[in-house]
Amino acid sequence: MKVSQIPYLRYTIEEGRADFEKFSVAVKNAISVDDVISARDEFLSNVIDFMTSASLSSCRFTLNTKDEFYQGEKEYYDNVTPLFQQLLVQYAAIMLSSKFRKELEGKLNPRIFKSYEIAQKAFSDKIIEELQLENSITTEYSKFMSEIVFNFEGKDMPLSVLRGYFENSDREIRKGAAQALGAGLHKNAEKLDDIYDRLVKVRDKMAKKMGYKNFVELGYYRMSRMDYDAQMVAKFRKNVETDLVPVVKKLKENIAKKFGWDKFMFYDNEVYSVGETPKPILSVDEIFKAALEMYDDMNPFVGNFMHEMIDAEAFDVLARDGKWGGGYCTTFPKYKQPFILANFNGGCGDIDVITHEFGHALAAKNVFEYGDIELEVGGMETAECHSMGMEFFCEKYMDKFFGDKANKYRYKHLMDALSFIPYGVIVDEYQQIIYENPQMTPAQRKQTYLELEKKYRPYLSYEGIEYLEEGTRWQYQMHIYESPFYYIDYCLAQTVAIGFSIAARENYDSALEKYLAFSRKGGTEAFGDLVKNAGLASPFEEGALKKIAAMVVDIVAERES
Numbered sequence: 001m002k003v004s005q006i007p008y009l010r011y012t013i014e015e016g017r018a019d020f021e022k023f024s025v026a027v028k029n030a031i032s033v034d035d036v037i038s039a040r041d042e043f044l045s046n047v048i049d050f051m052t053s054a055s056l057s058s059c060r061f062t063l064n065t066k067d068e069f070y071q072g073e074k075e076y077y078d079n080v081t082p083l084f085q086q087l088l089v090q091y092a093a094i095m096l097s098s099k100f101r102k103e104l105e106g107k108l109n110p111r112i113f114k115s116y117e118i119a120q121k122a123f124s125d126k127i128i129e130e131l132q133l134e135n136s137i138t139t140e141y142s143k144f145m146s147e148i149v150f151n152f153e154g155k156d157m158p159l160s161v162l163r164g165y166f167e168n169s170d171r172e173i174r175k176g177a178a179q180a181l182g183a184g185l186h187k188n189a190e191k192l193d194d195i196y197d198r199l200v201k202v203r204d205k206m207a208k209k210m211g212y213k214n215f216v217e218l219g220y221y222r223m224s225r226m227d228y229d230a231q232m233v234a235k236f237r238k239n240v241e242t243d244l245v246p247v248v249k250k251l252k253e254n255i256a257k258k259f260g261w262d263k264f265m266f267y268d269n270e271v272y273s274v275g276e277t278p279k280p281i282l283s284v285d286e287i288f289k290a291a292l293e294m295y296d297d298m299n300p301f302v303g304n305f306m307h308e309m310i311d312a313e314a315f316d317v318l319a320r321d322g323k324w325g326g327g328y329c330t331t332f333p334k335y336k337q338p339f340i341l342a343n344f345n346g347g348c349g350d351i352d353v354i355t356h357e358f359g360h361a362l363a364a365k366n367v368f369e370y371g372d373i374e375l376e377v378g379g380m381e382t383a384e385c386h387s388m389g390m391e392f393f394c395e396k397y398m399d400k401f402f403g404d405k406a407n408k409y410r411y412k413h414l415m416d417a418l419s420f421i422p423y424g425v426i427v428d429e430y431q432q433i434i435y436e437n438p439q440m441t442p443a444q445r446k447q448t449y450l451e452l453e454k455k456y457r458p459y460l461s462y463e464g465i466e467y468l469e470e471g472t473r474w475q476y477q478m479h480i481y482e483s484p485f486y487y488i489d490y491c492l493a494q495t496v497a498i499g500f501s502i503a504a505r506e507n508y509d510s511a512l513e514k515y516l517a518f519s520r521k522g523g524t525e526a527f528g529d530l531v532k533n534a535g536l537a538s539p540f541e542e543g544a545l546k547k548i549a550a551m552v553v554d555i556v557a558e559r560e561s
Ligand code: ZN
Pocket: 356, 360, 383, 384, 387
């Protein structure tokens, strides 16, 4: 079935409550562990109905944020999702207190029970009102960002198009784009500050209502993190500061020297080689044809899945007015169908969509085939290993997309990956500080951001760029508004993905096999175990970053020449 033909049917909270009631009675009357398991199966099929309706409505809203019907449906789910969440927490509580718990733990993956325990800590009936409010504010931000226009070179354009100019080889053009970005945000400064302030306050209120000191611990539980806590993340950030920042600084300084810049500016951050930034040499249709050939050659299972995705028209990649400006991969579980949204702008990021987002889609497919819907593809850190890892396995095929610029692309891709980590850590530490100090004023928040930039990206300057120089880069980082504490997962995953890339240089087939096994396991193993079983170093391990950085420096030197 084509994605556009999937019927949309609202699964209501009333249906949810009735289905939960059935589950509850069935467990009460259970006379064996198998009775409980079949009640769980039945209830999970209802959950799948809910997830499918919620993600269909949200997806169709992002395809056209002006569509009034799906605006309404999305609003409905913004409102009732916390109520569904309440049912899921009650469901988890019933499972945890079942008299067959011991037998259940023998039959189901113990991680499922761990996830039930975390679900209890992440939610309380007391905060439903605040959750609904939070949902409506993040929707407000998302809508606002998709409608905001930036005036550049006499034209109004959405953020996704403007960002394409940051790869332009002409430094003056990049500078102009940065000014346009700053000016566009500046015009809306009050709104951007206000939305964030409301989000911080409502999140803090929820945490305190639940008895937490602040939002940090609750934020971690909400991410369903089973395998690491804020202390471990703090250690990872320290590793980045000591082992990675000096290396990235040196690499960036070399780039500035190569170009003859006396200062490395914010708008120089996506440029690595003299001359044109590598761009795909193919049209959109040709990109998909080349991607099919790539995945067919890589592995039969993977190739087959790419055929399925294209047959289902499960990609929507053209930027257009009213379409939400980001990129994502979602799923419609009832139809076992992943879906990818992106906004192509002709830059090399377009290729990341068919590699990165496709890596997510493949992992989702694996859950449908082999996994457990409750454990899904794993935590976000694991999910991003699927996508970022796939980017590196696709590097081998980049001649198809970039012709004689393929090596230039590989060089850029690796440099992007490595220099992303310090930025990601800024985003994480920023949120840590913000939620520890919810009373901060907008001006203090901006000051905090600037200090973190100095700590983790000491080589980069915002000087003279309207508004951005005040410390506002985070205001168009959607995760900071929409998904608190999500960002560190990218950093952990990037470390693992670079590890896969180094392994692939030694033996591509064996590394790919390990990657596919990693993807197939989804969330059935702890993050640390998944990484160890793939033969890679854990990002939390002392010295892991040092080793990776040293190897990257060697590879970079080779690609540069
Ligand atoms: Zn991703």
